[in-house]
Amino acid sequence: MEKTINLTLKVWRQNGPKEKGRFETYQVSNISTDSSFLEMMDILNEQLVNDNQEPIAFDHDCREGICGMCSLYINGRPHGPDGEITTCQLHMRKFKDGETITIEPWRAAAFPIIKDLIVDRTAFDKIIGAGGYVSVNTGGVPDANAIPIARPAAEEAMDAASCIGCGACVAACKNSSAMLFVSAKVSQLALLPQGKVEAKRRAKAMVSKMDELGFGGCTNTGACEVECPKSISIAHISRLNREYLKSRLSE
Amino acid sequence: MSVFNSKIPEGPLAQKWTNYKDHQKLVNPSNKRKLDVIIVGTGLAGASAAASLGEMGFNVKNFTIQDSPRRAHSIAAQGGINAAKNYPNDGDSVYRLFYDTIKGGDYRAREANVHRLAEVSNAIIDQCVAQGVPFAREYGGLLDNRSFGGAQVSRTFYARGQTGQQLLLGAYQALMRQVNAGSVKMYTRNELVEIVIVDGKARGIITRDLVTGKLERHFGHAVVLATGGYGNTFFLSTNAMGSNGSAAVKAFHKGAMFANPCMAQIHPTCIPVHGEFQSKLTLMSESLRNDGRIWVPAKKEDAEAIRAGKLKPTEIGEEDRDYYLERRYPAFGNLVPRDVASRAAKERCDAGYGVGTGLAVYLDFKSSIDRLGKDVIEGRYGNLFQMYEKIVDDNPYETPMMIYPAIHYTMGGIWVDYELQTNIPGLFAAGEANFSDHGANRLGASALMQGLADGYFVLPYTIQNYLADDIRMPRMTTEEKEFVEAEKAVKDRFEKLLSIQGNRSVDSIHKELGLVMWDFVGMGRNAEGLKKAIKRIAEIKKEFWTNVRIPGNKEGMNVELEKASRLADFIEIGALMARDALDREESCGGHFREEYQTGEGEALRQDDKFAYVSCWEYKGEDAEPALHKEELVYEFVEMLQRNYK
Structure with a gap:
C-alpha cells in the first residue's frame, strides 16, 4: 500500500x-x-x-x-x-x-567524473572495440540453422550476454577491475561456434586493452557478482582466464 | 510534383527489390573512401547502417546523445523479431509475412516497401546468428520460434525477454569493430541541433557536445537520420527518457515532409499509471499475451469492490470473469493486434469494469501455470515477472498482473521514398524515424525487423544509388556560409531559451502537454477534442516560450537546456499530430476517430477518401503547414476490413 x-x-x-x-x-x-x-x-x-x-x-x-x-x-x-x-x-x-x-557516482580511475553523478564509461566501448565481436561483415553468412548449438551452451551464452555494461562490477571492486564485464563478453562468444574461431585472439586483445585503460586486476573477492544487476556469475572469469591462458600458451 | 515520387521499381511485387538492385548505381571501392556519410543515432537502424557502410569502405561519422552507442532505446525491446523462415513448418512465407504486415497496418503502408521488408527478414536472422546473438534454441540445437499478435504462425525469434538488447549488442559490436578499424568515427554525448542544406542538398549537421556545450559543424556527402520515434510528446510513454523527435523536427523545418504524424501506437500491456510523480511507463512484453489471459470482472459491483480493496481478483470465480478479447475475437483471442487490444481495454474501463485505479485490466497466468507448470512460465518470462514485482510489489505468479495501454511507438515519421530518401536530396531516414513500413499500426516484433532491415540490407544499397553521382564532389569545408549561418541560428535559439528566465520547469510544461495529448490525441479522438487540443497546444507553446525557467548557462553540461530544446520540438510535433488526426476523418489502426466506427465498435476506414499518406510541409513559424497526399495504390492486395474475429 x-x-x-x-x-x-x-x-x-x-x-x-x-x-x-x-x-x-x-x-x-x-x-x-x-x-x-x-x-x-x-x-x-x-x-x-x-x-x-x-x-x-x-x-x-x-x-x-x-x-x-x-x-x-x-x-x-x-x-x-x-x-x-x-x-x-x-x-x-x-x-x-x-x-x-x-x-x-561510480568511483574508479578508468571512469572519470564528468559532472555530479555522471561518469565517463567510454573505456568499456574501447574494450569491446578491441575484440568483443565476431569478425563478420554484413551479408554472405550461412543460414541461421546451418550450425546447431546445444541448448545448454546457448543458454549459458545468453546468461553472459545479459550484461548491460553499467559498470557496477567496477564500482563494487576494491581494485576497480573490469574482469566481470570482459569475461561476460569473452565467455558468451567462446561458448558459441560462431565466436570460437577467434576466441584466443579476442581474450588477449580485450584483456590487454582493459589493462591499458587503467582497470585493476582481479583478486577474486566476488563483490562484482554480488552487485551485478543481472547476476552475471564469476564463473565467466574462470573461462576468461582459461581462454587467456590458452592464447598465451599458443604464442 | 517530385515530392510524391515514391520511386517504386517496376515489375511484379516479388521482383521489385531484385530489379532495383540489379539496375541501381554502385560506388567503386576507391571512391567509397572519398565519401563521408553522417549517421545520427545508434539504435538498431543507425548502428547496423554505420557498421555496414563502414565495412563497405565509406567514411562514416556516427552520432549519439548517449554515453555509448549500446544505450539506444532499441535495447529495451523485449519480445522478439519476425522473419519468414518458416522453420516451424506452419505455413509461413515471405508473402504471408508481407500480407500480415500490410493487414496489421490497416492498409495504410506501401506494398512494395513492406514486401521488401519481408524479403530481407530472413537474412537478418542469419546475420545476427553469425554475430553470436544467443537466440533461444530447442534441445536439438535449432532456433526456437514463438507466436505474436496479429499472426497465425510462429515466426518470432527471441532471446528470452531481451531480444532488442541482444540484437542491438550484435550491431553495436559490429559497429565498435569498425570504430576500432577507423572506418567509423563515433561521437558520443553529441546531439544533432540543425541540418545543413547546401544548394538544395543535405550536406551536414550542427551538433551540440552535451558535455562541453560546444557547437560543432560536420560535413557529410549524405546525412542519415536514425533517431527513433516521437512518443515522448506524451511525456509519459514507454520510450526512454532521452528519446526525442528533435531530428525529425529539424528535418521538417528544413523542408522535409512529415508523414502520418497522427499514427502512434498505444501498446496494450504496460504497467498502469499510479501517481502524478511518475516520470516513465514500463512496458510488459506483448509476448506475455501468448500465455496470459486478459480479463476484467463481468459484474460492475465486483469491479467496484476490487477498486475499493474489498475483493481480490483470485476470489472471483471463472463464471464472473469477462475474458473480453476471447469473447469478442475468438479467432485471435488474446493475440489480436495491439491497436485492437488497447481499444478493447479502454472500452471496458470506460464502461466501469476497470480494476486498480479504474484504468487497468488483468493479465492472468493461472491457467498457463496450471497447464505448463511454474517452471515453464518462469523460463519464458522470468525476467519480466521479476521486473513487474520490483515495480509493483506484487507477485504475478500468484495474483494477476495489472496492465493498461500506453504510448509506445510512432508509425508516422519523416517521409521517405522507396530508397529511404526524404524529399531533400541526400537526407535519408531509417528505422522508427521514417514512416515507411507499418502503416497505421505496427505488429509486434516488427520494429526490430524494420530497424535492422533498413540498416543492414536496404540503406547500404540505396544510399549508393545517390552517392554514385557525388563521387566528383570534394569534401566541403565547414567554413562555407551555409554552415556558419546554421550554427549562428542554433546559437541564437539556445540564447533565446536561456534568456526567458520564467517561472516554470521544463518538466511541468511537458506534463501539461502530455495530458492534452493523452486526453485528446490518444486512444479515442474526435473532431471537437482535436480542435481543443490544437488550441491548448498553441497556449502551451506560448507559455513555454515566455515562462520556462532553465538554470545554468550554455557552456558545459546543462540537462535542463537539453530537455527544453527537445520540449520545444515536442510541442511542434504535438500540434502536427492533432492537425493530422483532425484531417483524417476515418479510423484506421492506431488512429481511432470516435465518429467512424462500426456498430460493434471496430475501426471504420474510409478507403475512398483517405487511402493516402498525409505529408505535411512546413510553411514557417506562424503559418499553418500544408497537406500533400501520396495516394496509396494497392496493386496486389485487396483492401479489406480487418477481421480478427
Missing part, C-alpha cells in the same frame, strides 16, 4: 572533471513509497529548479533496467540496497521514513 516518507539526501556535487567535489545535503518530503529512486531524484531536481538552483546531473535513460545508463552508488552499494536490479528499478519502499541516503 502506498505511503509517504521524508528523507535527507547527501549528494555528491562536482562541476567538472577537474573541479573539486563535495557532498551537499537536501531534504525531500512526502515521497511516495511506490515511486522509483530516480523519480525521487526527479522530484528533488524539480524542487531545485523551482528554487533557481542547478539540478543534479545523473545518467539514466530507459528506466527499465536494460540500457545500463543509470549508475548511482547508494549507501555504499552500486544500484542501492535491493538485489538483482539497477538504480532505475529500485523503489522507495526499500527505505525508511527519516532515513539519510548517501548518493555518489
Whole structure:
C-alpha cells in the first residue's frame, strides 16, 4: 500500500572533471513509497529548479533496467540496497521514513567524473572495440540453422550476454577491475561456434586493452557478482582466464 | 510534383527489390573512401547502417546523445523479431509475412516497401546468428520460434525477454569493430541541433557536445537520420527518457515532409499509471499475451469492490470473469493486434469494469501455470515477472498482473521514398524515424525487423544509388556560409531559451502537454477534442516560450537546456499530430476517430477518401503547414476490413 516518507539526501556535487567535489545535503518530503529512486531524484531536481538552483546531473535513460545508463552508488552499494536490479528499478519502499541516503557516482580511475553523478564509461566501448565481436561483415553468412548449438551452451551464452555494461562490477571492486564485464563478453562468444574461431585472439586483445585503460586486476573477492544487476556469475572469469591462458600458451 | 515520387521499381511485387538492385548505381571501392556519410543515432537502424557502410569502405561519422552507442532505446525491446523462415513448418512465407504486415497496418503502408521488408527478414536472422546473438534454441540445437499478435504462425525469434538488447549488442559490436578499424568515427554525448542544406542538398549537421556545450559543424556527402520515434510528446510513454523527435523536427523545418504524424501506437500491456510523480511507463512484453489471459470482472459491483480493496481478483470465480478479447475475437483471442487490444481495454474501463485505479485490466497466468507448470512460465518470462514485482510489489505468479495501454511507438515519421530518401536530396531516414513500413499500426516484433532491415540490407544499397553521382564532389569545408549561418541560428535559439528566465520547469510544461495529448490525441479522438487540443497546444507553446525557467548557462553540461530544446520540438510535433488526426476523418489502426466506427465498435476506414499518406510541409513559424497526399495504390492486395474475429 502506498505511503509517504521524508528523507535527507547527501549528494555528491562536482562541476567538472577537474573541479573539486563535495557532498551537499537536501531534504525531500512526502515521497511516495511506490515511486522509483530516480523519480525521487526527479522530484528533488524539480524542487531545485523551482528554487533557481542547478539540478543534479545523473545518467539514466530507459528506466527499465536494460540500457545500463543509470549508475548511482547508494549507501555504499552500486544500484542501492535491493538485489538483482539497477538504480532505475529500485523503489522507495526499500527505505525508511527519516532515513539519510548517501548518493555518489561510480568511483574508479578508468571512469572519470564528468559532472555530479555522471561518469565517463567510454573505456568499456574501447574494450569491446578491441575484440568483443565476431569478425563478420554484413551479408554472405550461412543460414541461421546451418550450425546447431546445444541448448545448454546457448543458454549459458545468453546468461553472459545479459550484461548491460553499467559498470557496477567496477564500482563494487576494491581494485576497480573490469574482469566481470570482459569475461561476460569473452565467455558468451567462446561458448558459441560462431565466436570460437577467434576466441584466443579476442581474450588477449580485450584483456590487454582493459589493462591499458587503467582497470585493476582481479583478486577474486566476488563483490562484482554480488552487485551485478543481472547476476552475471564469476564463473565467466574462470573461462576468461582459461581462454587467456590458452592464447598465451599458443604464442 | 517530385515530392510524391515514391520511386517504386517496376515489375511484379516479388521482383521489385531484385530489379532495383540489379539496375541501381554502385560506388567503386576507391571512391567509397572519398565519401563521408553522417549517421545520427545508434539504435538498431543507425548502428547496423554505420557498421555496414563502414565495412563497405565509406567514411562514416556516427552520432549519439548517449554515453555509448549500446544505450539506444532499441535495447529495451523485449519480445522478439519476425522473419519468414518458416522453420516451424506452419505455413509461413515471405508473402504471408508481407500480407500480415500490410493487414496489421490497416492498409495504410506501401506494398512494395513492406514486401521488401519481408524479403530481407530472413537474412537478418542469419546475420545476427553469425554475430553470436544467443537466440533461444530447442534441445536439438535449432532456433526456437514463438507466436505474436496479429499472426497465425510462429515466426518470432527471441532471446528470452531481451531480444532488442541482444540484437542491438550484435550491431553495436559490429559497429565498435569498425570504430576500432577507423572506418567509423563515433561521437558520443553529441546531439544533432540543425541540418545543413547546401544548394538544395543535405550536406551536414550542427551538433551540440552535451558535455562541453560546444557547437560543432560536420560535413557529410549524405546525412542519415536514425533517431527513433516521437512518443515522448506524451511525456509519459514507454520510450526512454532521452528519446526525442528533435531530428525529425529539424528535418521538417528544413523542408522535409512529415508523414502520418497522427499514427502512434498505444501498446496494450504496460504497467498502469499510479501517481502524478511518475516520470516513465514500463512496458510488459506483448509476448506475455501468448500465455496470459486478459480479463476484467463481468459484474460492475465486483469491479467496484476490487477498486475499493474489498475483493481480490483470485476470489472471483471463472463464471464472473469477462475474458473480453476471447469473447469478442475468438479467432485471435488474446493475440489480436495491439491497436485492437488497447481499444478493447479502454472500452471496458470506460464502461466501469476497470480494476486498480479504474484504468487497468488483468493479465492472468493461472491457467498457463496450471497447464505448463511454474517452471515453464518462469523460463519464458522470468525476467519480466521479476521486473513487474520490483515495480509493483506484487507477485504475478500468484495474483494477476495489472496492465493498461500506453504510448509506445510512432508509425508516422519523416517521409521517405522507396530508397529511404526524404524529399531533400541526400537526407535519408531509417528505422522508427521514417514512416515507411507499418502503416497505421505496427505488429509486434516488427520494429526490430524494420530497424535492422533498413540498416543492414536496404540503406547500404540505396544510399549508393545517390552517392554514385557525388563521387566528383570534394569534401566541403565547414567554413562555407551555409554552415556558419546554421550554427549562428542554433546559437541564437539556445540564447533565446536561456534568456526567458520564467517561472516554470521544463518538466511541468511537458506534463501539461502530455495530458492534452493523452486526453485528446490518444486512444479515442474526435473532431471537437482535436480542435481543443490544437488550441491548448498553441497556449502551451506560448507559455513555454515566455515562462520556462532553465538554470545554468550554455557552456558545459546543462540537462535542463537539453530537455527544453527537445520540449520545444515536442510541442511542434504535438500540434502536427492533432492537425493530422483532425484531417483524417476515418479510423484506421492506431488512429481511432470516435465518429467512424462500426456498430460493434471496430475501426471504420474510409478507403475512398483517405487511402493516402498525409505529408505535411512546413510553411514557417506562424503559418499553418500544408497537406500533400501520396495516394496509396494497392496493386496486389485487396483492401479489406480487418477481421480478427
